[in-house]
Amino acid sequence: xxxxxDELAAAPLFEGLDPDQIAPLAAIAQRRSIAAGAELFAEGDxxxxxxxxxxxxxxxxxxxxxxKEQILHVFGPGEPVGEAPMFxxxxxxxxxxPMTDARLLYLPRQAFLDVLAAHPSVALGMLAVMxxxxxxxxxHIENLALKEAPARLASxxxxxxxxxxxxxxxALDMTKGQLAAFLGSTPETLSRVLGRLIREGMVTPTxxxxxxxxxxxxxxxxxxxxxxxx
Amino acid sequence: xxxxxDELAAAPLFEGLDPDQIAPLAAIAQRRSIAAGAELFAEGDxxxxxxxxxxxxxxxxxxxxxxKEQILHVFGPGEPVGEAPMFxxxxxxxxxxPMTDARLLYLPRQAFLDVLAAHPSVALGMLAVMxxxxxxxxxHIENLALKEAPARLASxxxxxxxxxxxxxxxALDMTKGQLAAFLGSTPETLSRVLGRLIREGMVTPTxxxxxxxxxxxxxxxxxxxxxxxx
DNA sequence: CGTGCGCTTGACTTTTTTCAATAAAGGTGG
DNA sequence: CCACCTTTATTGAAAAAAGTCAAGCGCACG
Numbered sequence: 001x002x003x004x005x006d007e008l009a010a011a012p013l014f015e016g017l018d019p020d021q022i023a024p025l026a027a028i029a030q031r032r033s034i035a036a037g038a039e040l041f042a043e044g045d046x047x048x049x050x051x052x053x054x055x056x057x058x059x060x061x062x063x064x065x066x067x068k069e070q071i072l073h074v075f076g077p078g079e080p081v082g083e084a085p086m087f088x089x090x091x092x093x094x095x096x097x098p099m100t101d102a103r104l105l106y107l108p109r110q111a112f113l114d115v116l117a118a119h120p121s122v123a124l125g126m127l128a129v130m131x132x133x134x135x136x137x138x139x140h141i142e143n144l145a146l147k148e149a150p151a152r153l154a155s156x157x158x159x160x161x162x163x164x165x166x167x168x169x170x171a172l173d174m175t176k177g178q179l180a181a182f183l184g185s186t187p188e189t190l191s192r193v194l195g196r197l198i199r200e201g202m203v204t205p206t207x208x209x210x211x212x213x214x215x216x217x218x219x220x221x222x223x224x225x226x227x228x229x230x
Numbered sequence: 231x232x233x234x235x236d237e238l239a240a241a242p243l244f245e246g247l248d249p250d251q252i253a254p255l256a257a258i259a260q261r262r263s264i265a266a267g268a269e270l271f272a273e274g275d276x277x278x279x280x281x282x283x284x285x286x287x288x289x290x291x292x293x294x295x296x297x298k299e300q301i302l303h304v305f306g307p308g309e310p311v312g313e314a315p316m317f318x319x320x321x322x323x324x325x326x327x328p329m330t331d332a333r334l335l336y337l338p339r340q341a342f343l344d345v346l347a348a349h350p351s352v353a354l355g356m357l358a359v360m361x362x363x364x365x366x367x368x369x370h371i372e373n374l375a376l377k378e379a380p381a382r383l384a385s386x387x388x389x390x391x392x393x394x395x396x397x398x399x400x401a402l403d404m405t406k407g408q409l410a411a412f413l414g415s416t417p418e419t420l421s422r423v424l425g426r427l428i429r430e431g432m433v434t435p436t437x438x439x440x441x442x443x444x445x446x447x448x449x450x451x452x453x454x455x456x457x458x459x460x
Numbered sequence: 461c462g463t464g465c466g467c468t469t470g471a472c473t474t475t476t477t478t479c480a481a482t483a484a485a486g487g488t489g490g
Numbered sequence: 491c492c493a494c495c496t497t498t499a500t501t502g503a504a505a506a507a508a509g510t511c512a513a514g515c516g517c518a519c520g
Contacts, residue, residue, distance in 0.1 A: 087361035123353035131317035144374035
C-alpha cells in the first residue's frame with residue numbers, strides 16, 4: 001500500500017513541501033477507509049480534525065427536515081474536507097459521506113496545529129487552498145444569483161468542464177435531483193432544461209450521467225444571459 | 231491619529247497576537263484613505279497585496295455588461311479585503327470600492343508572506359478568518375438555493391440581525407436594487423415581498439433602510455420553508 | 461428647492477414549481 | 491444471469507411565483 005507520506009505529497013494541499021516538512025504530517029496522519037453509505041462526520045459533531053481524500057469522492061451536504069439531501073460540495077482525491085470548521089474552532093456545519101468507497105487520511109486538530117506552528121510553509125499552502133475554495137464558492141454564488149435556470153445550468157456545465165478537463169466532457173457526480181437542488185431548482189425543471197440544451201445541440205449525452213459540450217459558444221452566451229432558449 | 235499598531239491590534243484578524251508579533255506587521259502596513267466613489271482595486275488587477283478596513287464599509291462587486299453592480303460582499307472595520315486572491319496568487323476576481331469614505335491599511339504581498347513565515351501564529355489567525363468567511367459564503371449559498379424569494383429575504387434578515395446585533399434591528403447597507411441582486415432577485419419582487427413581510431407584522435420599518443424584526447419565530451418558519459406567505 | 465435616482469405599484473408575460481402518472485435504470489438477491 | 495423492486499428520470503397539464511414593462515411617487519442629495 002502506498003505509504004502515507006506519498007499520499008500526502010500527492011495532495012495539492014501539501015505540494016511544494018520538502019520531505020522533511022511532510023514527515024511530521026505523516027507522523028500524525030491516520031489512515032481511514034470508509035465505505036459508501038457510511039459517514040465521515042455529522043452536522044454538529046465537534047470539528048476535532050479534518051480529512052484528506054486519497055481515493056473516491058466525498059460529498060458534503062445538508063439534510064432537510066424531510067430527509068432530502070442538499071449537496072454543498074463534492075471533493076475528490078487530494079482535497080481536504082472539514083478543515084474550515086476545524087480552524088474556526090466550531091462544530092461541523094454539515095454532514096460528510098463518501099459517494100463511493102473511499103480512502104482518506106485523518107489529521108487530528110491539535111497535532112496538525114502544532115505542525116503548522118512549526119512549519120509555516122505548510123500554513124501558507126493551507127491558506128492557498130482555502131483561498132481557492134473561496135473562489136469556487138464565490139463562483140457558485142454568482143451562478144445561483146443568475147436569474148434563469150438555463151443560465152445556471154449552462155454556467156455549471158462550463159465550470160465543471162473546465163475543472164475536470166476531459167475534452168469538454170462533464171461527468172455529473174450526483175443524481176439529477178441533487179444537482180437540481182445544488183442549482184437552486186427542481187428535478188423536473190432540470191430535466192426539461194437539459195432536454196432543451198440537448199435539442200439545441202449545445203450538449204450531447206455521452207453515457208451514464210455524462211455529457212459533452214458540443215457548442216461552447218452558445219452555452220457561454222446562455223450563461224451570460226445574452227441568449228435565451230427557444 | 232491612531233497608531234498603525236493599534237489599528238492592527240483591533241482587527242479580529244490579528245486578535246490574540248503579542249505586541250512583538252504585531253510590530254513586524256505594523257512595519258509593513260501602509261495607511262490609505264479612500265473616498266467614496268474611488269476604487270480599492272478593479273477586477274483583473276494583479277493581487278499584490280490586500281487591505282484591512284479600519285473605518286467605513288467596503289463593497290466587493292461585479293459589474294454586469296450593462297454596468298449594473300452585483301454586490302458579493304460588504305466588509306466592515308477589522309475585516310480583510312482581497313486576501314484570498316492574494317494567497318491564491320491570482321488577479322482580483324472582482325472590484326472593490328468604499329461605500330463611504332474609508333480608512334484602510336494596505337499589506338503588500340511579499341512582505342506579508344515573509345511575516346507569516348516568521349510568525350506562524352499570524353498564519354493561524356489568517357486561517358481562522360478565512361474559515362469563517364467560507365462559512366459565511368456557505369450560508370449565502372444555502373440561502374440562494376432556497377426556492378422562494380420570501381424565504382431568501384427572511385433568511386437574510388435573520389442572518390444580518392444576528393451579525394449586526396442591535397436589538398433585532400437590521401440596517402441595509404446597500405440600495406434595495408443591490409440587495410435584490412444579492413438575493414438573486416429583482417427590485418420589484420423585493421419591494422413586494424418586503425411589503426408583505428411588513429403587512430404580516432414580521433418586520434417593521436424603523437427608518438431609512440432600517441428595519442426591526444418584530445416576529446422572529448414567523449420569520450424563521452418562513453426562512454425554513456415551513457410557512458408560506460399569504 | 462429642484463432634480464434625479466431609487467422605490468413602489470399595477471397589469472401582463474414568462475418562467476418555474478407542483479402534482480401526478482409513467483418510464484427507465486440500477487442494484488439486489490435468488 | 492435474470493427478474494424484481496426501489497430509486498431516479500421524464501413528461502404533461504394546471505397553478506403559482508417571479509420577471510418585465512411602464513408609470514408615478516418620494517426621498518435623499520446636491
